[in-house]
Amino acid sequence: MWYLNPPSHTARSSFMTCISRIRNKQLQERLKLSEEEVVAAADSYAAAAQQTMLHSLDDSDFNLSLVSKDEMIEVYERRMAKKEAAGRAIYDDLISAPAHGRCPLCGQRIVSTLxxxxxxTLYPALAVDPLNLVPACADCNKLKMNKAPSASAEETLHPYFDNVENDPWLHAEVIEIAPAAVRFYVSPPPQWNDTLLRRVRLHFKTFNLAALYASQAAQELNNIKYILSQILSKNGPDQVREHLCDQAISRRVANINSWQTATYAALSSSTWFCEGGFEE
Known part of the structure; x- marks a missing residue:
C-alpha cells in the first residue's frame, strides 16, 4: 500500500488526446462535445476521493449524454491501452510511475496493468481520467473486481489520495511450528480514526495480503536459516537477536510497513526463534 504522487496528466488532456485520431467523424464530434462533461465528472470524483466520499457519488451522474458506456470503454481500450494508440504515452507514464515497478496496492508484485x-463499467465518464487509473499487478486488479463502495469504510486505499506510509500499521508474529512461520496483521497507531482503520483492514483483506506476505516470509526464513545457525552456534541467541534487530532497522529505514520490516521485527522479538526455533 504505497502512496503515489498524483499524475500530471489531467482528465481533459487525457480525454482529448485519446480521441484525437478517431476517424469516425460523427463519433469524434460527439466525444468532443462531451469534453466538459468528462472534466466535470473528473472534478467531482477528485473532490469526493479527497474526502473519502467516493461512496456518495451517484453512478448515473457519470454517464455521458451523447456517448454510450460501451463507446467510453472503447476509448480506454482502443484509444489508450492499445499499443500505438493516441493515448498510449499517457498509459505508459501512469503504469511506470511506481518505484521499482512494484504494485502500490500490494507493494510486492510487478505492475502489469492499470x-x-x-x-x-459503472462510471464510464472516468474511463480515461488519470486519477482513476492506478498502476497495479494482474492479481490485485482481479481481486479488486468491479465493485463500488457504499460507505467510506468500504473504500480500499487509493494510492493517489491516501498516504499511510509514515505510520507503522503492518505487524507480524512468529508462529512456533516446524518449520517456523510468520503471521501478518494490521495494528494501527492510536491516532487513526475508525474509518481509516477499517479501510486499511479492508484493503489488507481484499488483496489477500496476509497470505501473500506469509508466503514471501516463508522463503525469507529458508534463505536466512544457514546464517542464523552459524551465528547461534558461534555466539549464542543474543547475537542472533542482535543480527535480526539490525536487519529490522535496515528495512524499517527503507519502508516501515514492508513485510520484510514486520518479519524481522517479529523474529527479533521471539525468544523461541532466537534460541533456535528456526532449526526445527
Whole structure:
C-alpha cells in the first residue's frame, strides 16, 4: 500500500488526446462535445476521493449524454491501452510511475496493468481520467473486481489520495511450528480514526495480503536459516537477536510497513526463534 504522487496528466488532456485520431467523424464530434462533461465528472470524483466520499457519488451522474458506456470503454481500450494508440504515452507514464515497478496496492508484485479505481463499467465518464487509473499487478486488479463502495469504510486505499506510509500499521508474529512461520496483521497507531482503520483492514483483506506476505516470509526464513545457525552456534541467541534487530532497522529505514520490516521485527522479538526455533 504505497502512496503515489498524483499524475500530471489531467482528465481533459487525457480525454482529448485519446480521441484525437478517431476517424469516425460523427463519433469524434460527439466525444468532443462531451469534453466538459468528462472534466466535470473528473472534478467531482477528485473532490469526493479527497474526502473519502467516493461512496456518495451517484453512478448515473457519470454517464455521458451523447456517448454510450460501451463507446467510453472503447476509448480506454482502443484509444489508450492499445499499443500505438493516441493515448498510449499517457498509459505508459501512469503504469511506470511506481518505484521499482512494484504494485502500490500490494507493494510486492510487478505492475502489469492499470486498475480503474471506480469501475469504468459503472462510471464510464472516468474511463480515461488519470486519477482513476492506478498502476497495479494482474492479481490485485482481479481481486479488486468491479465493485463500488457504499460507505467510506468500504473504500480500499487509493494510492493517489491516501498516504499511510509514515505510520507503522503492518505487524507480524512468529508462529512456533516446524518449520517456523510468520503471521501478518494490521495494528494501527492510536491516532487513526475508525474509518481509516477499517479501510486499511479492508484493503489488507481484499488483496489477500496476509497470505501473500506469509508466503514471501516463508522463503525469507529458508534463505536466512544457514546464517542464523552459524551465528547461534558461534555466539549464542543474543547475537542472533542482535543480527535480526539490525536487519529490522535496515528495512524499517527503507519502508516501515514492508513485510520484510514486520518479519524481522517479529523474529527479533521471539525468544523461541532466537534460541533456535528456526532449526526445527
Amino acid at each position: 486498475d480503474h479505481h471506480l469501475p469504468k
